[in-house]
Amino acid sequence: QKEVEQDPGPLSVPEGAIVSLNCTYSNSAFQYFMWYRQYSRKGPELLMYTYSSGNKEDGRFTAQVDKSSKYISLFIRDSQPSDSATYLCAMKKPGNTPLVFGKGTRLSVIA
C-alpha cells in the first residue's frame, strides 16, 4: 500500500462548478498536508498547506484535513478554466523529512 493515495482522474467539470479533490494516507506520523497545482510542463506551485487537522480557506480554495480518517480534501468554488491543471497532494512528517506526494489529479474546467 502506497503511503499516499490519490485518484488520478481525469476530472472534467463545467465552469462555475464546485470541485472536490481528495487524498488518503496510511502513515499517522504525517502532520503537514499540502496541495500543489501543476500546469503542463511547469513545476508544482504550493497552493496552501494545513498543520494537523482542520480547515483552511484561501479565496476560492478550501483545504480540509481529517486525521481520524486519514483523509484530506481540497475544494475549489466557482471553478474557472484557468484552474485546469494537475493537483497534487503532499504530506510531511515533522523535522527534516521529505515531502511524500500523491500521483496527482488532472482537472479540466470547461468554459
Add this chain to the structure above:
Amino acid sequence: GAGVSQSPSNKVTEKGKDVELRCDPISGHTALYWYRQRLGQGLEFLIYFQGNSAPDKSGLPSDRFSAERTGESVSTLTIQRTQQEDSAVYLCASSLEGGQVEQYFGPGTRLTVT
C-alpha cells in the same frame, strides 16, 4: 526575485550515456531537494541538501545516481549509464531552511532515454 531555474529544459540521450542536470536554487535558500516525476506518477524524493551536505540520500534509486552541491548554491544531479526507466521529469526545489513546508520548484528537466 528569480525563482528556481533548471537546465537543460529537455534532454534526449542514448541508453548507456551519462547525463548531468543542473539546478540553481533561489538565492539564500539553504535547503535544496531533487525529485523525479515519472509519467502518470507523483513526485518521488531523491535527495536533500542542507548547505553543501546531503543528510538524506535515501531516495536515490541506484548507485548510478549521484548529486552534489557547491557554494551552497548550484546543484548537479548526475545519472551514469542511463537506462530507459530513467526517463522522467527531474524537478529541483529549494526552501529557506531544511524542514520547511514551503518548497519552491523549478520547471524541471525532461529526460528521455532512447
